Amino acid sequence: MPRLAPSSGSRGGLLRDGSPRGAAGGSAAGGVATSGVPAALRAIGVRPSRRLGQNFLIDPRVAERIAALVEDPKEPVIEIGPGLGALTMLLAATGRELTAVELDLRLAEALETRLAPRPGARVVRGDILEQRAEDLVSGPATVVANLPYSITTPALEWIVRQGGRIRRAVLMVQREYAQRLSAKPGGKEHGSITVFLQLHAEVRVLFRVSPGAFHPRPEVDSVVLELMPRPYPGTTAEERASVEHLARAGMGTRRKTLANALARALGMEGAVVRAWLAAAGVESERRGETLSVDEWIALSKWKPSGPVAG
Numbered sequence: 611m612p613r614l615a616p617s618s619g620s621r622g623g624l625l626r627d628g629s630p631r632g633a634a635g636g637s638a639a640g641g642v643a644t645s646g647v648p649a650a651l652r653a654i655g656v657r658p659s660r661r662l663g664q665n666f667l668i669d670p671r672v673a674e675r676i677a678a679l680v681e682d683p684k685e686p687v688i689e690i691g692p693g694l695g696a697l698t699m700l701l702a703a704t705g706r707e708l709t710a711v712e713l714d715l716r717l718a719e720a721l722e723t724r725l726a727p728r729p730g731a732r733v734v735r736g737d738i739l740e741q742r743a744e745d746l747v748s749g750p751a752t753v754v755a756n757l758p759y760s761i762t763t764p765a766l767e768w769i770v771r772q773g774g775r776i777r778r779a780v781l782m783v784q785r786e787y788a789q790r791l792s793a794k795p796g797g798k799e800h801g802s803i804t805v806f807l808q809l810h811a812e813v814r815v816l817f818r819v820s821p822g823a824f825h826p827r828p829e830v831d832s833v834v835l836e837l838m839p840r841p842y843p844g845t846t847a848e849e850r851a852s853v854e855h856l857a858r859a860g861m862g863t864r865r866k867t868l869a870n871a872l873a874r875a876l877g878m879e880g881a882v883v884r885a886w887l888a889a890a891g892v893e894s895e896r897r898g899e900t901l902s903v904d905e906w907i908a909l910s911k912w913k914p915s916g917p918v919a920g
């Protein structure tokens with residue numbers, strides 16, 4: 611979750627990739643939900659909550675740019691955390707099937723009223739993490755979200771665990787978080803979430819969004835990324851579960867060597883772990899953060915008692 615700075619009251623978040631900035635423009639559908647956000651929140655008695663990651667989009671051009679990434683009007687969309695509807699109203703304008711899941715009941719109610727003229731769109735009140743994609747939409751869907759940063763990791767896990775129901779996701783996340791997702795082994799940003807995501811998806815950063823695009827204004831930059839769920843080539847579901855478990859164990863204690871971290875987390879003898887690492891061709895003095903996905907897969911295959919259960 612971003613730390614919030616006092617709202618400057620300024621509008622027009624600038625995009626640092628050279629996109630134009632300035633006065634609010636755009637379609638009526640987007641403008642309705644991005645203009646007058648503080649007043650709209652006051653009208654329904656909502657004070658932005660850090661716990662719920664409530665940083666609302668106020669730059670219509672950012673909203674339009676995100677909505678334009680979902681080109682096919684026949685593709686069902688699941689939106690996580692629609693808030694006041696900055697993205698929802700644009701996405702629903704095509705008449706497509708859209709289910710927006712909102713945890714804050716006051717926002718859900720206000721959005722429902724706004725979406726009433728759009729029969730293809732509906733609001734589900736509740737926690738996205740407790741839903742099943744197959745109950746939300748009729749077929750393979752695109753997920754769209756200005757993610758509540760407080761649930762970024764569980765939301766990514768939710769997306770890739772929907773059994774093929776999610777074809778693609780277009781997500782706004784903190785820039786630093788996105789850097790962790792694509793970090794190379796060895797860097798300080800590389801961690802178990804990096805390995806997890808590489809096992810389950812391709813990720814591509816599309817563009818950067820500055821704090822001025824939100825109310826309240828966060829202290830950090832954000833990026834919009836595209837995530838395409840897919841299994842890591844050549845692996846079974848059991849292997850992927852085993853690698854997830856091992857990577858968490860091997861990177862749980864950052865300053866430990868891989869051998870010590872695994873021995874401790876898995877309750878194994880140090881000598882047994884060192885022999886295992888040697889068999890897999892991995893030096894036991896290395897740290898977990900330096901291993902590539904392929905090396906974690908090799909470790910999982912060579913584990914003495916067979917693959918580790920997930």
Ligand code: SAM
Pocket residue numbers: 662663664665666667668690691692693694695696697711712713714717736737738739755756757758759761
């Ligand atoms: N989409 C809106 C926008 O761009 O202006 C709001 C985005 S705001 C960053 C995150 C939204 O997610 C808020 O409306 C918040 O209430 C909602 N939210 C937080 N946790 C949630 C959860 N677990 N499930 C569904 N919605 C959630």
